[in-house]
Amino acid sequence: MSAPPPAHAPLAPEAVDLRTRFAGLELQTPLLAASGCFAYGQQFAAFTDLRRLGGLVTKGISPAPRYGNPVPRICETAAGMLNSIGLENVGVDAFLADKLPFLRDLGVSVWVNFFGTDFPTYVECAERLSAGAGAGIDVLEMNISCPNIKHGGIEFGTVPEVAHRLTKACVEASSIPIVVKLSPNAGDIVGMAQAVKEAGAAGVSLINTITGMAIDVRRRRPRIATTYGGLSGPAIKPIALRMVHQVARALPDLPICGIGGVMSGEDALEFLMAGATTVQVGTALFAEPGAIVRITEELRALMGELGIADVVAAVGVLEAIPPEVPYVPA
Amino acid sequence: MSAPPPAHAPLAPEAVDLRTRFAGLELQTPLLAASGCFAYGQQFAAFTDLRRLGGLVTKGISPAPRYGNPVPRICETAAGMLNSIGLENVGVDAFLADKLPFLRDLGVSVWVNFFGTDFPTYVECAERLSAGAGAGIDVLEMNISCPNIKHGGIEFGTVPEVAHRLTKACVEASSIPIVVKLSPNAGDIVGMAQAVKEAGAAGVSLINTITGMAIDVRRRRPRIATTYGGLSGPAIKPIALRMVHQVARALPDLPICGIGGVMSGEDALEFLMAGATTVQVGTALFAEPGAIVRITEELRALMGELGIADVVAAVGVLEAIPPEVPYVPA
Amino acid sequence: MSASTFSATVEARRTLGGGYFVLSLCADAPTPIAEATPGQFVMVRGAWGRDLLNPRAFSVLAFDDARRFSILAKVFGRGTARLAEAEPGDPMSVTGPLGRGFPAPREGRVQLLVAGGVGLPPLHLQARQAAAAGRPAAVEMLYGGRSRADLVLVDDLEGWGTPLALATEDGSVGARGRVTALLEERLAIARARGEAVEILACGPTPMLAAVRRIGLDAGVATFLCLEEQMACGFGVCLGCAVPVHGPRPYRYCCTDGPVFPAEEVRWP
């Protein structure tokens, strides 16, 4: 038996304050567009008001342009999808020259996701983004977790010592705060978070996609050309929430950006209550380019209904289920 | 562009041979009921013809009876569910006396899932099941992966050296083949499989549930009393398939029993093609107690349609997607 | 008590307002559904693909014969929302009747049926059967909800001649307040009259907790029809544990219940 929910007087949605801070930055809402699901933003301008986002995370940028993986690159799975895009991107120079100005002018928090293919190119990327950026980039989100590139990615993302060294080098090379995006493929997510925190990460993004596979039995082939791809969408939400909660409990002062299967205001609030300060929306943007604006209003309304006036107050408010009446053997 | 599928003349379903072997045992079909989703079988007798299963895996048995976790123990998630039953079971003695005779008499392969709470109780359990069983148990499926018990479970399931020692001790204590059920929470599933193989495991079962969480935002509480639970169902199928494929590729002569989100004959065939020799059906049994019989017939019909005469021939037949025409920069 | 698993087809959906609806189903072949006792339930799932994986539990509201039966549901979450869109002809998978129902009325003892909101069906069936046995007054229905819209199928009860007291929290119909207040008043009368009564209750968990306290304090035999999260409904998943006093700390809502004696339930 569970007791009735705690009573909090409901509020009008307008009374709900969605402004928040993440690693020292101010954001007008906790909701960001996730890397790889937003490209460099221009495509969304036709569909939604980008100035209403809390922030955005760009497609992962590497020092040189990359062309990505063979096709097919995506397929759908139960309540999710697999992708193996191969970290295709325009490269640092073209990003700074052609893509960043549009994003900077939106007036929302700009996070640039980046990666290298080895240690020096990671550091190079951080350095060049940080140097070339002027005041336009708020956060460098370091992707150490993409399972799709052969060299680099996966090892950095699963071995705490390697992640520590890499983070440290990038933090030292960058004048912009670095948030490390961790891989759920790591066996010990708390160990990974601890390692990058100690290396100077301003926060962590949790989670990237989980390596998965699907098979076309009629063609006797994997559905993704590279055999494995990254699983995203509502299917992974329970795993993402668990990892956010584990890290938040173990490292209470490390800011966490929660990611994984968010499709509604209620999903976003789950991540906040689990301990995330901000929340990214990825796959949901494909079916609904305006998803973040809808989710923002749903979050506002739900917080009002539950009497939570301030989004900062929702972070980590989770209580344990009250214990049962003790059992006394007869 | 992808070439047309390889042509194989279709067969009548009756012409399809579903008999298979797993670690030296004969099974009439590759489909087993998964542990914890079948209890000790009696409940199913009212709903389905249990003699048509390839085999069954019992609820996990420990040396002493266990009463399980506080409630709520389950909740639904997108295309999946979380459970934290707490390995409730009747204990070895009651199992052998009250439950095994019914199962033995079905004439299908009987696998007994077991666990301990520490090293000695694992070995004790293997020993007593093996000693008391007579000819009634075909396989001991060793659960080193349940995330729901505080002591034991999780560490055994994620550290290869520990799993190796534990498996070795149980193999030595048992006269029945031991199949180790691995945890997807391990960072390196191939390393785990390798470790238990070298310790004498007759095969591996892949995968158990993945640790996850869900939050009731209205009550500000986890939906599961123990906060975390194990995620099962179609949501995890891509992850399970990937792990089966990784292990099959790395350790081609280790028999694999594939598990995770199987709801149809096509799902089962995906696992076979990924490299599993047998397949377990878990969560699907809750909504449809007769699911395995339906899945068996679907598998038979699908194999017929695809011209695969023999289920053994389907195991690991996966081909790579043919390479693209090479790109020559202009 | 045998259960079976079978396909059924939606025959009708009757919308009652307030999110309530009655779904009439017809099994594709004869089933044991007509053996259901009040409080027994069925697990129902539509052709819902891979999401909404598990079936939902619904008490049997009524049955006509071995194929035709109905349930009363209220839109609550995603499963009931999906069911509320069911159209005649839609296929459903059903397993049931499952569990153990309420005790039948006994000579010389009035059963007070305490229903809250969507907890009505088992008690509605209990009242129907008492009336059908020519003893409508062997039971008395105390029925409460938030508001007028939460009191459904009252016409049926009136038609059967079931003694009936209503309560709504907003006072829109019947007494203003909770159904537990009606129960306390009725128990006081019974005490004054020296009347033998027992309590059968079904409704939201906080209501059941209050009924349990009242019943235990009054020393009146009390039976609660509980709701726990269920995955299977037939004793396999062990998800629906109910904390109890006794030789073991848990029993199972789906196989030992859903009806439990109040004193057995390990609640505060």
Place this chain on the structure above:
Amino acid sequence: MSASTFSATVEARRTLGGGYFVLSLCADAPTPIAEATPGQFVMVRGAWGRDLLNPRAFSVLAFDDARRFSILAKVFGRGTARLAEAEPGDPMSVTGPLGRGFPAPREGRVQLLVAGGVGLPPLHLQARQAAAAGRPAAVEMLYGGRSRADLVLVDDLEGWGTPLALATEDGSVGARGRVTALLEERLAIARARGEAVEILACGPTPMLAAVRRIGLDAGVATFLCLEEQMACGFGVCLGCAVPVHGPRPYRYCCTDGPVFPAEEVRWP
């Protein structure tokens, strides 16, 4: 070419047999749908919960005005199965029109429209527009399928006076064999006559591969409307890469295509 994302309502579903159906939709407010060119597509998703996460791509079959349009689909997997159950009144989320369509007919050059099965819609719209412009014979439809049931909406083409040649693999209607055989014959005639033609093709990938070879070998301008797995449809996910020759190894089906010149596509 502006696209928008909008809600629409199913107005009608017309079942054509063989798994084919036409879905008529009405946007809740005016949209740019009437600016669609043949080959442009919409991304469509119903109120499908969390499963079937991504929208599905469908070529625009026809439009009446800024709100009313239709698509032709064939039941293939789970998404089209779900769509095939859509009822009038069901809500759909739509984004479009997206992509770049086929070139318009040019004076003095006949467009050979090679359609395979469910690849009909873009070419159907091309033929409709040619007819509406008073030049039905600016295009000629070569339409093939497995069997009679795969050739749908033929009446429309006949009504418009579109020159039409049919082929079925089982010979149940038109010539027995593949539509590519019709194309080869027609090209031979064009060559003999010294007639200027170009090829516009849409259909299953193996058919497009064959058309591409034929077009390239004949030195005839050939445009292929490709299908790739799409998640977004508007250039964001980078899932729909098409291997191409040129300055970069991939272009995108949703934004650079779905129509590509045959010589650009990097196929064997």
